[in-house]
Amino acid sequence: MAGRTPIPVLAVLVVLGALPWIIAAAPANPDDAAAMQSIANTTGAARSLGWGVKSADPCDGAWAGVSCDSAGRVTSIRAASRSGLVGWLHAPDLSKLTFLVELDLGFNSLTGQTGGDLPLLPAPLQHLRALDLRSNRFLDVPDGFFAAFPALETINLDDNPMVGPKLRQDLLTCSRLRSFSANNISLSPFPDYLGSTAAFPALESLSLARNALHGAIPAGFGSNSNIKFLDVGGQSSILTGRIDHSSPA
Numbered sequence: 658m659a660g661r662t663p664i665p666v667l668a669v670l671v672v673l674g675a676l677p678w679i680i681a682a683a684p685a686n687p688d689d690a691a692a693m694q695s696i697a698n699t700t701g702a703a704r705s706l707g708w709g710v711k712s713a714d715p716c717d718g719a720w721a722g723v724s725c726d727s728a729g730r731v732t733s734i735r736a737a738s739r740s741g742l743v744g745w746l747h748a749p750d751l752s753k754l755t756f757l758v759e760l761d762l763g764f765n766s767l768t769g770q771t772g773g774d775l776p777l778l779p780a781p782l783q784h785l786r787a788l789d790l791r792s793n794r795f796l797d798v799p800d801g802f803f804a805a806f807p808a809l810e811t812i813n814l815d816d817n818p819m820v821g822p823k824l825r826q827d828l829l830t831c832s833r834l835r836s837f838s839a840n841n842i843s844l845s846p847f848p849d850y851l852g853s854t855a856a857f858p859a860l861e862s863l864s865l866a867r868n869a870l871h872g873a874i875p876a877g878f879g880s881n882s883n884i885k886f887l888d889v890g891g892q893s894s895i896l897t898g899r900i901d902h903s904s905p906a
């Protein structure tokens with residue numbers, strides 16, 4: 658019988674050499690790690706979730722609710738539902754997480770550093786698709802807030818103690834929106850451009866319930882749009898008008 662070829666041995670060595678890479682994800686990118694440590698401090702996640710306490714590396718699995726990609730970039734932060742976060746979101750920290758796809762910090766007690774506003778990011782997050790900040794203590798939507806999220810598909814700002822926040826034209830940046838929810842934030846001018854199919858061709862779900870929307874919904878609102886779910890109920894003021902809703906399907 659012919660001698661065994663060395664190739665299988667080589668293959669085994671290659672597999673063994675690869676093992677550490679399979680077991681341990683790449684360490685976090687240093688900029689992401691620094692931003693996450695600062696976020697852990699300002700939001701109170703260091704105290705309530707132990708972020709950064711056992712490990713300085715947000716990608717090593719010890720940071721509850723934080724996920725990274727294979728290159729050590731933070732892609733997802735899920736610290737919702739009463740994680741006990743009390744503090745603020747510092748916009749420049751968030752801006753540094755350039756690979757973030759999902760941010761869910763709903764049902765906490767977070768506010769903004771500047772007058773309680775939602776964070777106004779100095780540079781956009783090009784990959785952020787899902788943002789959930791419902792049931793926190795944000796007080797206003799600053800002009801330009803939405804411009805930081807060009808890839809946004811779903812957003813929920815429900816139940817924040819705002820007083821007459823305005824949804825401005827920067828929302829038009831979010832042309833891939835599928836779901837927009839801003840219930841119970843004392844919204845008052847009716848954001849009629851959300852009914853524009855040209856501006857929001859993918860919008861399927863729009864919730865603006867329990868606000869202070871008043872006046873008349875403009876004629877033609879939502880005509881030919883893909884909106885399948887619309888809730889404008891429970892306004893504290895009188896909202897009139899008709900919804901022309903003829904879905905192309």
Ligand SMILES: *[C@@H]1O[C@H](CO)[C@@H](O)[C@H](O)[C@H]1NC(C)=O
Nearest residue numbers: 691694695696697698699703
């Ligand atoms: C976070 O807080 C810890 C403990 O107070 C401190 O040592 C560290 O410098 C802070 N890090 C950042 C980035 O704020």
Ligand SMILES: *[C@@H]1O[C@H](CO)[C@@H](O)[C@H](O)[C@H]1NC(C)=O
Nearest residue numbers: 815816817818819841842867
């Ligand atoms: C509406 O939002 C306020 C915070 O501004 C909250 O206290 C209240 O519970 C919310 N209402 C409902 C019905 O969720």
